[in-house]
Amino acid sequence: MIERVQDRLSGRARWFDIIEVSGSSTPISFKNNRLHSITERHNTGFGVRVNVDGRTGFSYTNDGAALDDMAGRAMELSTWGDREDFELPAEAGTHFEPYDGAIDSFDVKSEIAAAEETIAAILARFPGATVDLGISRSTASSRIVNSSGIDASYRSSHYAASIGATLILDDGSRIEAAGTLSGLAPLDYRELRDEITGNIEAALTTRKSPSGRVPVVLSPRAAARIIGIVTSGLNAKSVYRGISPFAERRGSAVFNSALTLRDDPSMDSSPFSYPFDDEGVPAVKKRLVNRGVIETFITDLKHAKKLGLAAGGNGQRSYASLPYPSFSNIVIDPGIEPRNRMIEGIERGILVEQFIGLGQSNTLTGDFSANLELAYLIENGTITGRVKDCMLSDNLFHLLAGEIVLSAERKRIGSVLAPYIMLPAVNYTG
Amino acid sequence: MPGGMPMRDGIGDIVALARTLVTGCRCEYAEVRLSSSRGDSISLTGEQVESFSSGDTIGGSVRILNNGSWGFVSFNDPEAIESHFRRCIEISSSIGGRDRTRIRPYRAVKRHFDTPSQKHAGTVPLEEKFSLISGYNRILKSSPLVQTTRATYRDVVSRYAYLNSEGSEITYDRAYCGISLSSIARDGAVIQPYSESVSGYGGFEIAEGREETAERVAKTACDLLKAESPAGGTHRVVADQKLAGVFIHEAFGHLSEADFVHENERLKKMMVIGRQFGPDGLNVLDSGSLPGLAGYIPFDDEGVLPEETRLIKGGLLSGRLHSRETAEKMGEETTGNARAIGVARQPIVRMTNTYIENGPHNREEILQAAGDGIYAAGVIGGETNLEMFTFTSGYGYQIKHGRLGTMYRDIVLSGNVFTTLLNIEMIGNDRLMFGGLGGCGKGGQSPLPVSFGGPHLLIKDVLIGGAQ
Numbered sequence: 001m002i003e004r005v006q007d008r009l010s011g012r013a014r015w016f017d018i019i020e021v022s023g024s025s026t027p028i029s030f031k032n033n034r035l036h037s038i039t040e041r042h043n044t045g046f047g048v049r050v051n052v053d054g055r056t057g058f059s060y061t062n063d064g065a066a067l068d069d070m071a072g073r074a075m076e077l078s079t080w081g082d083r084e085d086f087e088l089p090a091e092a093g094t095h096f097e098p099y100d101g102a103i104d105s106f107d108v109k110s111e112i113a114a115a116e117e118t119i120a121a122i123l124a125r126f127p128g129a130t131v132d133l134g135i136s137r138s139t140a141s142s143r144i145v146n147s148s149g150i151d152a153s154y155r156s157s158h159y160a161a162s163i164g165a166t167l168i169l170d171d172g173s174r175i176e177a178a179g180t181l182s183g184l185a186p187l188d189y190r191e192l193r194d195e196i197t198g199n200i201e202a203a204l205t206t207r208k209s210p211s212g213r214v215p216v217v218l219s220p221r222a223a224a225r226i227i228g229i230v231t232s233g234l235n236a237k238s239v240y241r242g243i244s245p246f247a248e249r250r251g252s253a254v255f256n257s258a259l260t261l262r263d264d265p266s267m268d269s270s271p272f273s274y275p276f277d278d279e280g281v282p283a284v285k286k287r288l289v290n291r292g293v294i295e296t297f298i299t300d301l302k303h304a305k306k307l308g309l310a311a312g313g314n315g316q317r318s319y320a321s322l323p324y325p326s327f328s329n330i331v332i333d334p335g336i337e338p339r340n341r342m343i344e345g346i347e348r349g350i351l352v353e354q355f356i357g358l359g360q361s362n363t364l365t366g367d368f369s370a371n372l373e374l375a376y377l378i379e380n381g382t383i384t385g386r387v388k389d390c391m392l393s394d395n396l397f398h399l400l401a402g403e404i405v406l407s408a409e410r411k412r413i414g415s416v417l418a419p420y421i422m423l424p425a426v427n428y429t430g
Numbered sequence: 431m432p433g434g435m436p437m438r439d440g441i442g443d444i445v446a447l448a449r450t451l452v453t454g455c456r457c458e459y460a461e462v463r464l465s466s467s468r469g470d471s472i473s474l475t476g477e478q479v480e481s482f483s484s485g486d487t488i489g490g491s492v493r494i495l496n497n498g499s500w501g502f503v504s505f506n507d508p509e510a511i512e513s514h515f516r517r518c519i520e521i522s523s524s525i526g527g528r529d530r531t532r533i534r535p536y537r538a539v540k541r542h543f544d545t546p547s548q549k550h551a552g553t554v555p556l557e558e559k560f561s562l563i564s565g566y567n568r569i570l571k572s573s574p575l576v577q578t579t580r581a582t583y584r585d586v587v588s589r590y591a592y593l594n595s596e597g598s599e600i601t602y603d604r605a606y607c608g609i610s611l612s613s614i615a616r617d618g619a620v621i622q623p624y625s626e627s628v629s630g631y632g633g634f635e636i637a638e639g640r641e642e643t644a645e646r647v648a649k650t651a652c653d654l655l656k657a658e659s660p661a662g663g664t665h666r667v668v669a670d671q672k673l674a675g676v677f678i679h680e681a682f683g684h685l686s687e688a689d690f691v692h693e694n695e696r697l698k699k700m701m702v703i704g705r706q707f708g709p710d711g712l713n714v715l716d717s718g719s720l721p722g723l724a725g726y727i728p729f730d731d732e733g734v735l736p737e738e739t740r741l742i743k744g745g746l747l748s749g750r751l752h753s754r755e756t757a758e759k760m761g762e763e764t765t766g767n768a769r770a771i772g773v774a775r776q777p778i779v780r781m782t783n784t785y786i787e788n789g790p791h792n793r794e795e796i797l798q799a800a801g802d803g804i805y806a807a808g809v810i811g812g813e814t815n816l817e818m819f820t821f822t823s824g825y826g827y828q829i830k831h832g833r834l835g836t837m838y839r840d841i842v843l844s845g846n847v848f849t850t851l852l853n854i855e856m857i858g859n860d861r862l863m864f865g866g867l868g869g870c871g872k873g874g875q876s877p878l879p880v881s882f883g884g885p886h887l888l889i890k891d892v893l894i895g896g897a898q
Contacts, residue, residue, distance in 0.1 A: 035499060036500060037499065038501055038502070038525065039502040039504070040518075042504070043506050047485075058481060059483060059485055061487070062487055062488060063487070080560050081482060082478050128696060166694075243621055320483075322480075322483065356820050369820075369895035371819075391842070391893065391895040392895075427662070429662045
């Protein structure tokens with residue numbers, strides 16, 4: 001079908017590209033300890049971007065019968081587009097596929113059995129708990145065709161299991177522990193289950209801690225979440241708009257030398273990896289922060305041209321939108337301290353597992369302020385209970401510029417591979 | 431169709447086929463939802479046209495309750511509905527649930543609805559849409575302190591068809607339109623964004639005449655550069671109408687969604703009808719039947735007509751929001767609150783237009799009574815876990831001896847839902863309602879158009895984040 005659009009646009013546009021994304025998924029959903037629904041989703045969509053006389057227009061559809069109309073509309077809309085003088089790539093590069101054929105071993109009946117076993121194990125430990133559990137299998141294919149000669153496609157597969165367990169105590173207080181595991185093929189998620197029961201167990205006792213500056217350990221999950229405040233400033237679009245705090249700081253040491261941050265589109269077994277981006281640009285590994293020094297920014301073609309950066313495959317989009325700079329897998333390099341020794345060294349501090357309301361603040365400047373949905377008090381090197389109805393408020397950039405310690409252990413939480421991060425003095429309101 | 435929609439009607443022919451399928455289905459319940467829509471969207475940032483796009487979307491889904499379990503199939507090739515329907519029966523019967531889901535029946539509804547609009551978005555030339563939003567963008571960047579802006583315009587016109595095995599057949603020609611305006615001011619290392627958004631069901635007129643909003647956005651962003659952060663700790667807070675609305679939506683509204691409660695014995699005991707949730711003067715409602723507002727629905731995505739539901743009456747819990755499933759499980763009436771962000775998603779219990787009713791006090795009396803505290807206005811964002819909440823207000827002021835003083839920014843309010851509701855001391859008489867292009871997120875479905883509102887509120891002992 002794309003060929004028809006190609007014919008229609010050839011010779012009429014300075015350049016064009018067409019993206020076709022199609023996929024299907026099977027989410028199985030358990031709610032309140034029991035199977036609630038099985039879903040199947042199918043969708044295919046097309047997006048076309050044209051550059052006419054230097055101006056870009058865009059249109060999309062998921063209706064195969066409306067493709068001609070889509071191409072015509074993209075041409076019409078280019079009248080209002082910005083002048084854009086970048087060129088499209090001619091080569092999408094060498095291929096790998098974030099795809100594992102073992103995704104076909106996904107079997108609804110055995111997944112249901114495994115999920116029921118997981119729920120039963122959590123309920124055996126906490127009879128009053130309610131568990132929501134979701135399992136999903138999806139496969140997709142992406143195809144890019146452009147006027148420079150690219151016609152490239154790849155398959156992807158994605159398996160994800162997410163568990164959320166809630167326990168309401170006699171005093172009405174609520175413990176909610178949750179986590180997600182993802183990969184290219186069906187996974188055993190017993191470890192995730194044990195982590196969740198462990199997190200609830202540790203939260204059964206509530207402890208109080210006075211307000212003030214305290215050492216804080218961020219779990220990989222909390223670290224993966226909070227690092228978004230940094231990575232949003234490493235995006236070429238924010239840099240170009242003049243709202244990145246790092247815009248004029250390429251080459252300078254902004255953070256402690258313990259911090260190295262990468263974008264890695266080729267990470268093994270991650271469903272967030274890809275061979276080339278949604279503009280057909282080969283995706284390469286890049287270091288964004290090297291031992292505390294800002295090295296480069298992630299970018300799409302448009303902002304690469306505007307800022308004189310090298311495009312490394314970070315132009316992402318759905319079929320229904322224009323590309324924008326976006327991370328593949330974010331990697332925080334590990335430290336050497338074992339996680340346990342990090343906690344053992346703390347006389348009185350907080351271990352954060354899950355924030356609530358993080359990112360609602362004015363994070364452009366690094367300021368954050370968030371309630372702690374699940375966090376623990378560390379006393380004399382041991383976790384002694386949960387702290388609740390309390391907040392952490394500080395400036396993340398200042399904290400990461402100061403003394404920080406990273407653990408040797410790391411976990412991939414969604415698309416972020418993160419260690420435990422210890423910040424020696426964070427402002428805590430209890 | 432109003433104004434004559436330019437798109438091809440991709441679902442009209444399918445309706446008859448869908449009717450045969452749902453009425454012939456021998457499962458407990460079956461429904462088909464179909465939609466075909468066209469949307470235009472313009473996003474300007476600073477001097478740039480970030481995107482100007484237009485697209486057609488078609489889609490459908492089948493949901494079947496079979497032997498007490500739900501099967502759901504979504505697709506974008508409605509012409510293949512027969513095979514999707516068969517597949518849905520197949521997957522729903524592949525599992526025999528131990529606990530069976532039952533749902534509340536509802537009367538057959540056969541109706542057609544139209545969004546009333548003065549200037550149907552489908553008939554307004556692209557040129558006019560572009561020039562309107564460009565005008566706002568010029569205002570947004572009118573101060574030299576403004577580093578960059580974003581002005582977004584969006585409209586969607588769609589035809590929606592709903593059919594179920596009870597004999598309901600509802601069609602809806604829907605038009606939604608809105609804008610979102612933001613300015614980001616910068617002074618050295620201080621970067622301060624501020625934004626506002628307006629949306630609702632109707633035509634292009636919703637987006638027109640918003641110059642004052644654009645002016646306010648630019649001015650507030652610039653003023654915030656000089657604002658201070660409040661001291662962390664516990665404060666008396668006066669919330670403006672918008673913050674009051676977000677508070678009631680986030681902190682209480684989600685708790686009243688029965689899917690959180692219906693299978694949880696302990697929560698059921700906490701959310702027992704008649705329990706005191708707030709002061710005597712506190713009345714909270716949800717109503718999907720208020721035309722024009724962003725949360726307006728003539729019928730929900732299970733074919734149920736919306737009710738006005740009193741959630742809190744005189745401070746006491748008096749109702750909750752239901753889908754057919756939760757209503758049946760709890761032995762209560764349906765309220766018409768099963769909603770999905772699109773036909774490709776399953777309906778879940780959601781709010782519509784949620785608000786606190788007016789009380790007796792004017793703003794001046796409330797400020798006087800506050801004495802010393804914080805006036806918090808608008809909202810940047812919020813999150814709740816049904817017990818604790820955190821949200822950030824757009825801007826605010828110190829209150830000293832009942833008068834507004836120094837401007838504040840980064841006011842992050844946090845607390846326990848139950849105690850904070852009980853800590854409401856005064857309720858104003860100046861309720862306003864707010865929508866916007868953003869919306870509510872739940873269960874991976876975001877953004878769902880909703881509106882919220884309330885009058886000014888005085889709340890004691892609110893935890894504010896920040897250095898002591």
